[in-house]
Amino acid sequence: MIAPIAQEPVIPEFERASECIRENRQFCFDWFVDNFDREFAPRLLEHIELTAIAVGIGFAISFTAALIAYTRGWFETPFALLAAFLYTIPSLAFFQLMVPITGLTVTSAEIALVSYTLLILFRNTLTGLREVPEDARVAARAMGLTQWQLLRRVELPLALPAIVAGIRIATVTTISLATVAAFIGVGGLGQPIFNAIQSGFKTEFVAAGLLAVLLALVADALLVLLQRVLTPWARARRA
Amino acid sequence: MTTAEREEPLSGGAAGLAFAEATKVYPGRKAPAVSNLTLEIPASEICVLIGPSGSGKTTAMQLVNRLIPLTAGDITIDGRSVKSLDETELRRGIGYVFQQIGLFPHMTVEGNIGTVPRLLGWPKERIRARAQELLELVGLDPEEDLPRYPSQFSGGQQQRIGVARAMAADQPLMLMDEPFGAVDPIARDRLQDDFLRLHAEVPKTVVFVTHDIDEAIKMGNRIAILRDGELVQYDTPDRILAEPANEFVADFVGADRGLKRLVVWELRDLQLDPVPPDGAVGPSLPDSTSLRDALSQMLVDGAEQLTVLDGDGRPKGTVALEAITGLIGPEKKRTVEV
């Protein structure tokens, strides 16, 4: 599917083959700006889409699983084992192995990406719930909260920091893995990288790489912010 | 019991509580944790459950709000068996305060206090007003403290909030399990005083568990001494100190029980002799001083009399040393009544 790196870099024939391009320098800024809308912007959006879907579905599955494991302890081990197993499959292999089953489609990529989120989201949600302070639980029970009310009003809010931390790690990991997904042709920021592997065009390497790194760091920062917004009590300190 | 009665939550005023042969046996254990406990707590009284560890005092309390299920016997609140109500309904009518406090860290003080009212469907304004009222009652500042989070308060303050939370829905009964155990002695003293003041204003029925006999004497209208799950003596602090039922109780209350009795009364409880025309004699103490402190002062000063001051600091009478010592001595030596 991917040929080994060409010995002679193949310089793209675009309108302005500037000196920078002809010499295949590391990063031609002008080329980047010119081609951003055509080459990179759609890839960026695809990447965000891939990530969002994966984390969304992964969270839905893991959250439900964690709630089940929280109330029925026996469920934890089988699910955790499954999630851990999926996590150890090397990404390149996972994507490829999906192809005969679901084709060269986004679905194949998503199945793999979702699988990778399960372990961290499940673990964090479950641990977050379990680490709710016992005395808060006792007080809630004694005050007359039902199991459901206890979960909704006390346990879940207090588990939020851990849950959001899990989402944060899952998102960042998914962004990273989604770059590899381009291996099976589903787009995203991995696409220009794989193109560059064929053509040896340095700017493409650097541009795509930088964009992916930026996306990951911005997502991470936004989620840290979200975590802070959702947990005002964690920042309040004794006067 | 009609369905309507069954569903009505406990609310308002103070409820009478009665244990009727209440028994709790843990599966796999031979000896009962609580054995045929029978006692009656009149409405608005503070009843202290005390005993050595393993005496079943905490278990007995937790039988009331069914945190622990009864094995045999019954417990009634205003005549209604605790078994007749749905568990959660029952608990919404009983305030619960315990040593670890258990404030919800993610809710503001207002949120914490308003937890049960919210469950009962109170409108927001009513909850806020109630929270303000209660915070003042427990000695905190509503405006500053309602929007704050528990982590911003000291242990003693947190427990005050805990008490406020336990009263928010005007529950007629309150269970307190070593509530002031986790704070330093000075803070504990203040908490006890403030709670007694609060109780004078809002006289709910309180079951109070402690292992500290001095706290029991200070807080309780009546004390129930438990041992190995059984009730040994149930009476007022003064009676228990004056006439312990057996050697165990005598040991438990301490060899200084004579002096401890003096803590129960204050100078204002005594019949006073008139102030002599030439002014105060001996040390002058406010009428709110405990007899124990008064005795101590007289011994320190080597005085045989002291002058009692009223609320404005003016002498209103005198008391002789023998009057105080006679109170705890044999009957015939008694010269005054309380």
Next chain:
Amino acid sequence: MQTFVDAIEFLFDNLGLIWDKTLEHLALSGAAVGVALVLAIPLGVWLGHLHRGSFLAINVSNVGRALPSLAVISIGLGVLGVGFLNVMVALVILAAPVMLTNAYVAVNQVDPDAVRAARGMGMRPLQTLLRVELPLALPLMFAGIRTAAVYVVATAPLAALAGGGGLGDVIVNQPTYGPEGVVAGSIAIAALAFATDGVFALLQHAVTPRGLRGRGEERLVEPRVDTAAA
């Protein structure tokens, strides 16, 4: 299922190939881990000893964890070109942050009473570091090295895309090795990752001072339930 069986066959039929590729893989991973070690550990230990730079030390791993591995390799390819060295640099960038943070936290959190006792006994700072802080910090520090090593071994397949060789070669060349090759390569990598984890776990146990053993040797596991953020 059939593919899986074929893959096992493949493994046995191609032991020589798998072995060669594994060695390449280990060479690349080992080099990356080694360089990262040399860069990150001394820095982390030094900062932890001085109890300075906590913001940097802790957040560098947050950032490092966020870096998309292929993207870093990609930037490396663009800036440095193709080749073993360049891929290795990318892997170093991915491995170092965890090591740095763990080394820092490990030394920083050494029981201050033990340090105070050492100073009180007349040990000079360097001696305190070598004889008291480092031994006590080793378990946690090693946990970081272990995590990083496993991460590198698991990420090194991407190096094959950049001509770096290793077991990734087998995985990316489905036309040549067929799906059974892909699965075989994956099994090999997973096995290698577990083995790496196991070896480092043994090493971690071996370097833990006897008095600290069996206390549930700590592991800053990725994924981490960590709310201490930037």
